[in-house]
Amino acid sequence: MKNIAFAFAVALAAIASPAAAQPTCAPGTYAAADGDFVVLALVPSIPAPGLRYLFRDGRRGATSEAAAPLACRDGVVEVQGVRWNRIAFRETPASFDSVGTKMTGLLIEPPGSDARRPLVVMVHGSERSSPIGGVYGYAMAAQGISVFVYDKRGTGGSEGEYTQNFELLAADAAKALDTARGLAAGRYGRAGFFGGSQGGWVAPLAATRTRADFVAVGFGLVASPIEEDREQMVSEVRAAGLGKDAEALVSRLSKATGQLLLSNFKDGYDALGSVRSEMAGQPWAAKIEGEYSGAMARMTDDELHRVGRARFDNLELIWDYDAVAALRKLETPLLWVLAGEDREAPIETTRAALMGLKAAGKPVDVYLFPNTDHGMFEFTTAADGERSVTRITDGYLKLLGDWVKGDVRGPYGRAEHLTAR
Template sequence: MRIFASTLLLLAAIPGAPALAQTTCQPGAYAAPDGDFVVLVKLPTIPAPGLRYLFRDGRRGATSDANAPLACNADGVTVKGVAWQPVAFRETPANFDSAGTRMTGMLIEPPGVDPARPLVVMVHGSERNSPIGGLYGYAMAAQGISVFVYDKRGTGASDGEYTQNFELLGADAAKALDTARGMAAGRFGRAGFFGGSQGGWVAPLAATRTKADFVAIGFGLVASPIEEDREQMVSEVRAAGLGKDAEALVTRLSQATTGLLLSDFRTGYDALDAVRREMTGQPWAAKIEGEYSGAIARMPNEELRRVGRARFDNLELIWDYDAVAALKKLDAPLLWVLAGEDREAPIETTRGALLGLVKNGKPFEVYLFPDTDHGMFEYTTNADGSRSATRITDGYLKLLGDWIKGDARGPYGRSEKLTPR
């Protein structure tokens, strides 16, 4: 166990030390007198000594930026001339076994002991980087929540092979919650999961494998990976201003690539060739991506037969995964937050499925943040139609924290609550 507290390097107190040492920010969470917070962490994308900062309202950047809205000093940080104090989290490393694989995690607890404090296991997405020491665990803990983060199998310090098999990942997440409960015994009340992106498939499944008091999801899908691919392509043609004929064509492309995937690339080539012929001469066809269909369509059949499965189907993804069936089995309260303009996980099918489940009596709450892309990022649109993320939309982090604490009363930024509960 170690205590996580952000302080300046002792070098700052040494006479004659470089001026840089007196202003270098240190990783940690810093709390304002009014309860606001900022988290600082090291990221490989930000040159040292700069750190990534994230405020509760979603503003983010590097401490080394000329216009960074905070300054560091010997006692913590100052924001607009107001001192924000370091938060001393209690951090306890953990190892646990799941399906014969040794996993590594960390329990992060806010200062003090509160037997009613919620406990949340962070179920990450498809990324391979470690969440231990990352922004989101500390951003949750800074709101008075105990947090358990762990390295997905085959990543970080966890053993095993990296996979996207939801059943196996769900078993890992369930075991992580059981482990966290044992570690925090007597120091928490309700306990459950938060999952982002791919975690939207895994966290609800995990909650059917072990007792969970709640599940919260951000920018996930209630659709299969096959449906995700199709919806991404439909989103692409709509963004390009193309019509219904283009939408129908990319739908047929998705159907053709589905045949290859579900047959382990043994059959389905005649259907794919037929769609390729339809796409010939369409100036936009070469730019279509989806999750995988664009790349499959541009690869010769002989190459697909030889390496298609190794290229596209080597992570044990359950292509036709029934996300609705998993949610039907879920009895715990659920929060689902949608990014209104999500290009990576388009929301049309997901929104309809969730509202249908609510209509049938499921205790689910659905929020939508407009003008946000995957990750709940606000963005600017570039001349070529691509997007550049600017910040996490205001209200998202606070909504997650309040809802997990059982005290979501809003408003939360520009969010719209789509359900009456």
């Protein structure tokens, strides 16, 4: 009898507990009367039944967290006691052929029909995960923009081989925009691209392959992949306070590894050996990474001859890609948003190139969010220098939406609108 009473008490406690009483949230986008919104989406990193939430102001987390700033009740979301209703998007699955490959996508349209509504194609970064069903497409659509998301070749529902060949990826993105125009015919006005990270190389190039009315880029680079590697290592030695000699040494390392990559691992070994010798006496050398040079420096010449190309040069990357040349071809308005403390895509070369294009009369808008890392993430820094992401910086998502709509009315969080000198 005691066991039965105990089990009954446990059951009552479970019924009374907030966690058990909280209904499971449904994926979707929920909006307040003032236009604020939150996107709830299934993501592999959050165990079911939890969902990723993303607010317009950049707050993010899991609905299963005790401190989640929302609650789910009767098919709606409550934020601080106020009901936010689900947005009834029109969603149209699509497929299209690009360079002999079948691609899969989804058109997301806000409710109603508006022939002036902007249409944007979301150009992916280097990730292999599908953007279909993710938070970012819906965060753009929640701001009154029609959005086309698609799986890059070799990922999700798209066929072909995964690649990082910018020329091929730009052809895919251009075909995606052509497809989206057809699907949304009569229900859109201006149309163009948004690219994040690696999409900063692909989206502008795609806009030279098809008619586009605008291009927006977040935390991308106006530099080659080889320059990205060098700048990452320079950023690392600066963060460690190692001085100009260390900067010069890692720059030489990147030059040597770049020679290996550009020669299909035939040339550059003597230069790499010389740098290795100098780095051997440096206690910090084992911690240098870059994009790939740190790993190459810690391999022997025999290893690099044998597996270097298979390990580092297997995705058709254009190592010396001329990003500035592609931007010079653009006549369409360009938005570029920089993360001020970007460790993955340091901004020094990119900022200078963009300011040069702006000074030359190109229609370039450049915004910088200080104290943010790659992805426009704010962060905390531990004693060992390790960063922990907290949120997307406030103002970033709204800036993207307003700029695409041609309705920029800052301020946008802590964003700085950069002007040419």
